[in-house]
Amino acid sequence: YTLPDKYFINCGSDSNATVAGRIFVGDTNSGSYSPPGQSSSLKATNASTDTSPLYQTARIFKDPSSYELNISENGMYVLRLHFQAFPSPVNLSDALFNVTTSNFLLLSNFRVPNSSNSPLIKEFLLTINVRKFKIHFTPSQETSLAFVNAMEVFLAPESFIPSNASHVTPAGSNGTYNGLLSHLVLYPVHRINVGGHTITPEEDTLWRSWIPDDAFLYYQGVAGNCASIEVVYYQAGGATNYTASDLVYRTSKYSSQDFYPITWRFAVSKNARHFVRVHFCDIISSSFNVLRFNLYIYSSFSRMVGLNELNGFYFAVPFYYDFVVDSDSSGFMNISIGPRENSWNKTAYLNGLEIMELMGWDAPMQSEQNKKRLFVIVGSVVGGVAVICILLAVVFFGLKRRKAKPVETLGSHLRLKVPFSEIWYATKKFNKKLVIGEGGFGKVYKGTLTNGTKVAVKRSEPGHDQGLQEFKREIEVLSKIRHRNLVSLIGYCDERSEMILVYEFMEKGTLRDHLYGDSEGSSSRSELSWEQRLQICIDSATGLDYLHTGSVGGTIHRDVKSTNILLDEDYIAKVADFGLSKSGYLDQTQGTTGVKGSFGYLDPEYFNCLLLTDKSDVYSFGVVLLEVLCARPALDIFLPREQVNLAEWGMSWQKKGQLEKIIDPFLVGKINTNSFRKFGEITEMCLKEHGVDRPSMDEVLYDLKFTLLLQQTAVHRKPYEDSTVVPSVELPLPVVQSLPSHSVPVEEEDQPTVMDGC
Numbered sequence: 001y002t003l004p005d006k007y008f009i010n011c012g013s014d015s016n017a018t019v020a021g022r023i024f025v026g027d028t029n030s031g032s033y034s035p036p037g038q039s040s041s042l043k044a045t046n047a048s049t050d051t052s053p054l055y056q057t058a059r060i061f062k063d064p065s066s067y068e069l070n071i072s073e074n075g076m077y078v079l080r081l082h083f084q085a086f087p088s089p090v091n092l093s094d095a096l097f098n099v100t101t102s103n104f105l106l107l108s109n110f111r112v113p114n115s116s117n118s119p120l121i122k123e124f125l126l127t128i129n130v131r132k133f134k135i136h137f138t139p140s141q142e143t144s145l146a147f148v149n150a151m152e153v154f155l156a157p158e159s160f161i162p163s164n165a166s167h168v169t170p171a172g173s174n175g176t177y178n179g180l181l182s183h184l185v186l187y188p189v190h191r192i193n194v195g196g197h198t199i200t201p202e203e204d205t206l207w208r209s210w211i212p213d214d215a216f217l218y219y220q221g222v223a224g225n226c227a228s229i230e231v232v233y234y235q236a237g238g239a240t241n242y243t244a245s246d247l248v249y250r251t252s253k254y255s256s257q258d259f260y261p262i263t264w265r266f267a268v269s270k271n272a273r274h275f276v277r278v279h280f281c282d283i284i285s286s287s288f289n290v291l292r293f294n295l296y297i298y299s300s301f302s303r304m305v306g307l308n309e310l311n312g313f314y315f316a317v318p319f320y321y322d323f324v325v326d327s328d329s330s331g332f333m334n335i336s337i338g339p340r341e342n343s344w345n346k347t348a349y350l351n352g353l354e355i356m357e358l359m360g361w362d363a364p365m366q367s368e369q370n371k372k373r374l375f376v377i378v379g380s381v382v383g384g385v386a387v388i389c390i391l392l393a394v395v396f397f398g399l400k401r402r403k404a405k406p407v408e409t410l411g412s413h414l415r416l417k418v419p420f421s422e423i424w425y426a427t428k429k430f431n432k433k434l435v436i437g438e439g440g441f442g443k444v445y446k447g448t449l450t451n452g453t454k455v456a457v458k459r460s461e462p463g464h465d466q467g468l469q470e471f472k473r474e475i476e477v478l479s480k481i482r483h484r485n486l487v488s489l490i491g492y493c494d495e496r497s498e499m500i501l502v503y504e505f506m507e508k509g510t511l512r513d514h515l516y517g518d519s520e521g522s523s524s525r526s527e528l529s530w531e532q533r534l535q536i537c538i539d540s541a542t543g544l545d546y547l548h549t550g551s552v553g554g555t556i557h558r559d560v561k562s563t564n565i566l567l568d569e570d571y572i573a574k575v576a577d578f579g580l581s582k583s584g585y586l587d588q589t590q591g592t593t594g595v596k597g598s599f600g601y602l603d604p605e606y607f608n609c610l611l612l613t614d615k616s617d618v619y620s621f622g623v624v625l626l627e628v629l630c631a632r633p634a635l636d637i638f639l640p641r642e643q644v645n646l647a648e649w650g651m652s653w654q655k656k657g658q659l660e661k662i663i664d665p666f667l668v669g670k671i672n673t674n675s676f677r678k679f680g681e682i683t684e685m686c687l688k689e690h691g692v693d694r695p696s697m698d699e700v701l702y703d704l705k706f707t708l709l710l711q712q713t714a715v716h717r718k719p720y721e722d723s724t725v726v727p728s729v730e731l732p733l734p735v736v737q738s739l740p741s742h743s744v745p746v747e748e749e750d751q752p753t754v755m756d757g758c
């Protein structure tokens, strides 16, 4: 690799400067190219001796001006522009300008901050196939100016950038991206030396700067640095010493045996296209070709790294992979490495990374002003008519391409994707101590996300009866629904064939735990008052009513039970677990194997006739109402035969008018008679054998609210106003006429007879 055409220009200077082995020729007396006509030189005032000679002079432009360089060989060139707003009689930080080539707007409305010492270096990789290459500097406004301190233009090594690369979108792999070289400028936004120190232009074969990766690690302090003083072995087919400095390949970050995975997060433009080059060199292994691991981009794309014939006979062979990656709307790109599931060696490593934004035809379309500038420049080259045609074509294809962006065509729930690494850390690697429960889907962990949000993480496990279908259904339903009384889905993860659901954490656990704990009678059981229980029933009914009739409408939960009613820190109840839910009615041809739900709560009509309607949820909710009243499980097979099924047992007492005989002992004497009677009626209606005879969820809700009102009204009455009843003693209750679903309100003069204590 030699440099046939190379320009290192010390702008605004009449003397040459040697920097990092290159001679930057002063542009005022250069023979091979002339400084732009309408420009002048500027010298820094009081420049210190430490300041590089490149940043002691500048060429300034008050009018549009260009450098013109002779090019003898077509190909991909590196263009670097150096800027520093040094102290001088002209305030360079006021300069506001555009830099363009004949086809591309490179810098738009560009301003150089009045920085301290570090210069601003803007690099571009672009294909040049004209004999005279022009770089135009155009002040953005009549009053502003443009300037540049130094320029580098040189041919990149052959095949430096491939014409094709794997195309990755936030949704995963998208085949091959063709045409990388044509019509595109690559603008490096991150050039990272992973596991190592800053690499200066002096240390790099193409005078690039590489910066350490630590600031980009998603989780700090989780990976080790590895450095090798040995030489690296460049092999044909792999990287060359121009691909990256060998210093890049002589350091890496690696994951230790038990750690997985390492994630870096880079700020990038939103919804833009990037060229990503990932550099590897195994300086860790003590045998050939033993490491296999995965590289992940945006958690939805993975590629195996390591099975490489280059690694077959040598240690420390540098190689790299190229991708074209479409960024999502987060403004970040996540790159991770992690061991493969079935790989016995759990080490993964990374040596370097480059992310370059692809500035194609989209870029000039970004602002009206840019469009005008482009128009002027391109117009001078190809003529007005041609330009209009080109612009029309550009607009057409630009719009077409924008429409085709995958982000827009993906399901809306993709925004809920959570990287596995985030969940891994949230649950401290699925620490057993954080397990808070286990259900049909798998274990449930308590976790804390990096932003501090407490979450419940449900991880599917083999051997559990719920699987992919329930997983998908849960995401489908909850991604569309947000309601105060439905547990929110924060995200999900389907990486590496995992099925993980992440929910808002419900501090006070399940309703069941508060009623009777485990079936043996948990000592952790709290004693909820009757008012609290009614409020919990009202909250749950509100959630279910929303499911049945709300904006998404027509959703049947199918698994209403006290473990699927969760309580937050303020005891607000939310319905959870939508994995079994159905929209609309069940296919009547479905066999009995299709019956889903939990024993003890199953609607007999659904169980016997496969007739599934929203009234099936109403039945199950009726069983929950009985649980709330009696504080015992829906099914308890250790009880005498007639007591096993709570719905049957409860209704037998209700029919006798003696439901109070089986209530939670904690509630004895604490329930207002009318409230109790109303509650019994609602329960009975919910548990009717035929769905058509059951109330709808909104009627149940209305009645429950009234039940609470009856209780509250009684509590606020003075003791002498009320007579009392001990529930075990049968006394005639005042007639409470049925409420909206099936009745009219209680009459004033008939106000409640209360049970003991109210």
Ligand SMILES: Nc1ncnc2c1ncn2[C@@H]1O[C@H](COP(=O)(O)OP(=O)(O)OP(=O)(O)O)[C@@H](O)[C@H]1O
Pocket: 436, 437, 438, 439, 440, 441, 442, 443, 444, 455, 456, 458, 487, 503, 504, 505, 506, 507, 509, 510, 559, 563, 564, 566, 576, 577
């Ligand atoms: N969002 C949450 N916040 C707090 N704890 C939760 C949350 N979700 C689930 N849990 C806990 O995890 C346990 C298991 O929940 P899961 O929904 O997996 O099973 P289940 O509803 O009890 O049974 P099944 O899945 O068989 O219907 C719950 O009983 C509860 O203790």
